[in-house]
Amino acid sequence: MASYESFARVYDEFMDEVPYEDWSNYIQLLIDEYNIKPKLVLDLGCGTGNITELLSQKGYDMIGIDNSEEMLMIAKEKARDKKLEILYLNQDMREFELYGTVDLVISICDSINYILEEEELLEVFKLVNNYLDPGGLFIFDMNTEFKYKNILGENTFASNNEKCSYIWDNYYDEEEQINEYNLTLFVEEENNLYRKYEEEHYQKAYSIDTIRNLIENAGLEFINAYDAFTMESPKDNSERVYIIAKEKTK
Incomplete structure (x- = not known):
């Protein structure tokens, strides 16, 4: 997986047009739609912590995981400056470890697309299932083949x-x-x-059918797929989709 070693220094400069606040509000919309009340949230592939911070400011206890130490250094500095208590862990999402379970797992900004092998993506989904509380949700986005x-x-x-x-x-x-x-x-x-x-x-690029099969093979329940930032089904020309899965086995 890419670590963005050099890009970490200027990542936020080039991503300043991304409407992170709108993205975090969409995550909140999905949380409300599925009527869960998460307290502890895990952000997989958190980068420099832009979404992590916004959810922290909404009142969630946040854990951010990323395999780039450089990205996390920036994330930690920003959290300190804003006096936010966020736990950042330098781990690979294919083999991450937590001390306990969480209510919600998110992975935003196409971090899932960086997993290049279906077998490895299955391992990610199995770990998510392992660390989700009973009935917890997994919300992630993906770039599409289109x-x-x-x-x-x-x-x-x-x-x-x-x-x-x-x-x-x-x-x-x-x-x-x-x-x-x-x-x-x-x-x-x-x-x-x-x-x-x-x-x-x-x-x-992964098809939604492939993602559905991997999610179900990991023991999770596939709930829905949306054209990004809407509550509509993906279209042939959707550029980004959101997937909702749920823990069902515990």
């Missing part, structure tokens, strides 16, 4: 500001259903000099 094929694949994106710039090349392999991101960063350091960093990241 997005990789028609929006990202074979396209180049670029951004520039006073502190940093990036060039983001995409290549989608339809047979493997994997999108390769080649990221070139230019980050300002001392004396108006810029250092160049290069990173490669990979994400896999």
Whole structure:
């Protein structure tokens, strides 16, 4: 899985147009829709903690897990500055460990797409099932194959500001259903000099049917799938979907 080692330094700079508050409100809408009252929430693939913080401010006790130590350092600094008590753990979601169970697990901003093998994704779902309280929910989002094929694949994106710039090349392999991101960063350091960093990241497209089978094989109950930020079923041109699963075995 990608660690965003260089990108961690400028991640929030380039993600400043993401409406995180709207995203957290949508998670709250889903929580209310399924009538659960979570107290302790686990955020898998929390990155620099943008969603984690917003849910903490809504009154939830939050645990954030990410495999990038650099991302978590930034998340911890932001939490300290805002006086938020959030437990951040540097772990891989494919083998994470907790001291106890949680009421709700979330994974937002296509973290699930970084799991490239179905067998490994099944392990993630099994761990989620293991650490969910009876009747607890699992809410996560995914980029769709439509997005990789028609929006990202074979396209180049670029951004520039006073502190940093990036060039983001995409290549989608339809047979493997994997999108390769080649990221070139230019980050300002001392004396108006810029250092160049290069990173490669990979994400896999999963069909909803595949996700349903993996969820059920993990012992969870597949509840629903939504076109992102709506309460409608996914469409052929949905770019992001949300999946709702539930713990049912304990």
